Amino acid sequence: MLNKKNKKPVVEASLTDKVDQDLIVHNMPNQAKLSGAVYSSKPAFTNYSDSSHFNNSEQSNKKNNFKIIGILIITLGIIFVLTLIYFSYRFIIQPKTENIIQQDNVESYNIVSDENKAEELNIILPATTTEIQIEAVDILEEDNIDLASSSAVLMSDILPPLVDSDSDGLNDFEEGILGTDISLVDSDDDTFNDLSELENGYNPAGTGKLVMNPNISEYNGKTYSLLYPAVWGVSSLNNDETVIITTEDNSLIQISSQDNENVQSILSWYEEYFPNILVTYDKLKKGSGWEGIMSPDNINFYLVDDMRDKIYVISYISAVGERVTYPNIFNFIIKSFSIK
Numbered sequence: 001m002l003n004k005k006n007k008k009p010v011v012e013a014s015l016t017d018k019v020d021q022d023l024i025v026h027n028m029p030n031q032a033k034l035s036g037a038v039y040s041s042k043p044a045f046t047n048y049s050d051s052s053h054f055n056n057s058e059q060s061n062k063k064n065n066f067k068i069i070g071i072l073i074i075t076l077g078i079i080f081v082l083t084l085i086y087f088s089y090r091f092i093i094q095p096k097t098e099n100i101i102q103q104d105n106v107e108s109y110n111i112v113s114d115e116n117k118a119e120e121l122n123i124i125l126p127a128t129t130t131e132i133q134i135e136a137v138d139i140l141e142e143d144n145i146d147l148a149s150s151s152a153v154l155m156s157d158i159l160p161p162l163v164d165s166d167s168d169g170l171n172d173f174e175e176g177i178l179g180t181d182i183s184l185v186d187s188d189d190d191t192f193n194d195l196s197e198l199e200n201g202y203n204p205a206g207t208g209k210l211v212m213n214p215n216i217s218e219y220n221g222k223t224y225s226l227l228y229p230a231v232w233g234v235s236s237l238n239n240d241e242t243v244i245i246t247t248e249d250n251s252l253i254q255i256s257s258q259d260n261e262n263v264q265s266i267l268s269w270y271e272e273y274f275p276n277i278l279v280t281y282d283k284l285k286k287g288s289g290w291e292g293i294m295s296p297d298n299i300n301f302y303l304v305d306d307m308r309d310k311i312y313v314i315s316y317i318s319a320v321g322e323r324v325t326y327p328n329i330f331n332f333i334i335k336s337f338s339i340k
Contacts, residue, residue, distance in 0.1 A: 037202070062253065124310075166185050168185040170194050170198070173326065175187075177229045178198070178213065179205040180194050198332055199328075199335070219234055222239075223340055224255075224338060232246055234246075249319060250319040251320065252316075253316055253330060254315045255337075256310050256313050260309055264304070265308065266291050266302060267279055267284065285301075285334075288337070288338035290337065292334075298327070300315050305339045306339065314337065
């Protein structure tokens with residue numbers, strides 16, 4: 001009896017333990033049951049806030065990386081465009097511009113003057129040879145005179161060099177104008193060589209004065225006269241203030257005039273406008289009713305009439321670079337210049 005009474009409490013204790021155990025198992029959180037975690041009196045919670053923070057941080061880093069890459073691409077693009085613009089300007093635009101500026105500024109002789117001083121004295125400066133050429137071209141086009149400028153430019157590539165076959169000082173082009181023999185120093189056999197006769201106003205192709213040569217004509221203006229080759233064209237402009245002689249190679253010999261407002265001698269006038277050029281009396285030339293001075297490059301001659309009323313400028317404006325095809329004829333035109 002004592003044994004039976006003792007067994008019953010054991011069974012009841014065993015059932016009680018099993019029931020308690022079942023209650024414990026069914027009341028545990030699902031995450032603990034699945035993970036095999038040990039039961040704890042405190043509920044187990046997952047820290048979702050930490051995971052969200054990690055994802056946001058990662059996304060922020062990616063966005064920052066994209067921004068940096070974008071900025072780098074834009075910066076490199078700007079640098080590339082600026083570099084392209086620089087090289088285009090440096091090697092394409094600038095050379096062309098300089099070339100154009102150089103072509104526009106080509107002058108047979110640059111007249112340097114003190115503009116401020118000229119304005120104070122109210123003096124009209126003589127035009128530069130470039131200005132003279134532009135003025136002449138414009139006027140000739142208005143008068144329907146064919147200047148053939150395009151062919152003149154191309155002639156610089158095809159014209160032969162200046163040749164003096166007989167070595168008498170006149171090149172073959174000039175001898176062709178005067179009608180002399182390119183193989184004879186003295187074409188008319190009068191014991192005087194051709195150049196010497198031309199310089200002294202005589203006919204190198206025959207007897208008498210130069211005006212007797214059938215290849216030479218005389219121009220009579222209002223205030224002056226001069227000799228020139230008969231085959232060359234002559235135009236009088238601005239009431240005879242400007243005369244243009246057109247040569248066979250389309251170069252121009254221009255005679256222009258302006259008032260000598262300060263009634264200066266040619267030496268005083270020249271020294272005022274060309275202070276950097278030393279002028280001595282041995283450079284002074286005298287002609288019929290005038291005195292004048294040749295520029296150092298021998299393509300501009302400045303003269304004043306004996307009454308000192310006007311300043312005259314006689315200029316050789318080449319159509320073929322800086323080549324002066326007819327230097328001796330240019331000089332005889334100057335020497336034949338006569339004030340009326």
